Amino acid sequence: MCRWLAYSGSPVLLEEILYRPENSLVMQSKHARLGATAVNGDGFGIGWYGAVTGTPALFLSTEPAWNDRNLRELAAQITVDRVFAHVRASTGAAVQRTNCHPFRYRNWLWMHNGLIAKFPLVRRELVLAVQPELYPLLEGSTDSEVMFYLAIGFGLELDPPAAVARMVAFVEEVGRRHGVEFPVQMTVATTDGTTTWAFRYSSRGKSRSLFHSADVSTLRAQYPDNPALHDLADGSRLIVSEPLGDLHGAWLEVPESTCVVVKAGEEQFSGFTPA
Known part of the structure; x- marks a missing residue:
């Protein structure tokens, strides 16, 4: 499938997150430890918020992350306090730039690991359920992008957990009507530039892996x-x-069927149920 990370906190160089850790996201693009596939070489993307506007910037590529010199150059120069990064392993959609995560709508970013089971079977019905004013914005052919625009139509900008719950319930209803027993497999992250929401859920109840970082002040005391x-603020979160x-x-595992909310350096956890 895919691997991703969402960071918010004190400003850091991108390379500190993407390259320097022992099991960095770039390392996971060719040697993932916990993914459904070890290699995630079907493109990558990063989305971050600059100081000028509230609209996030995107850098997307169909190159494998481990082999992209432009990514390494940018990562050594760009400082971020909020970033989404994703390395892709396609579940059937074409390897093309418009299929690379994160996806963007206004000030929102969205990325996904997982799949809608038997997506070609249900794709037409799901795509036609996207709001008419949002439909022209669909650029790629992934289930992930369709999930994003369905969630926007269900009210993502007003209440992200409720909108994602409605989106998942709708996808499951459509899938089961077409004979798909377990329609949804997902870890999803979305942000408006201020708050990050992350979801771990699957129809089968056996979701892809997801972890959150422990409190930095506790780790600093544990490993002086x-x-x-020492370079991270106490409110920094991954x-x-x-x-x-x-x-x-x-690192602490996010429980099954959970929504994580990160805002102003604080985390909140709640159960997630399609509704």
Whole structure:
């Protein structure tokens, strides 16, 4: 499938997140430890918020992340306090730039690991359920992008957890009507530039891996000789498909069927149920 990370906190160089950790996202693009596939080489994308406007910037490529010199150059120069990054393993959709995550709508970003089972069977009905004013914005051919625009139509900008719950319930209803027993497999992250929401859910109840970082102040006290921890503010947070390293206690698994909300350096967890 795919691997992704969502970071918010004190400003850091992109390379500190994408390249330097032992199990960095770029490393996961060719040697994922916990993914459904070890290699995630069907493109990558990063989305971040600059200082000028509230609209996030995107850098998307169909190159494997481990082999893209432009990504390495940018990562050494760009400082971010909020970033979404994603390495892709296609589940059937074409390897093309418009299929690379994260997807963008106004000030919103969205990325996904997983799939809508038997998507070609239900694609027409799902796409036609996208709001007419949003339909022209669909550029690619992935189930992930369709999920995003369905969620927007269900009220993502007003209440993200409720909108995602409605979207998942709708996809499951359509899928089961077409004989698909377990329609949805997902870890999803979305942000408006201020708050990050992440969801771990699957119709089968066996979702892809998802972890969040432990409190930085606790880790700093536990590992006083680790210089990397001293450069991060206490409110810095990471949500990742799999841990970026083996530091004991640094990574906590997000429970099954859970929504995580990260805002102003604080995390909140709640159960997630399609509705």
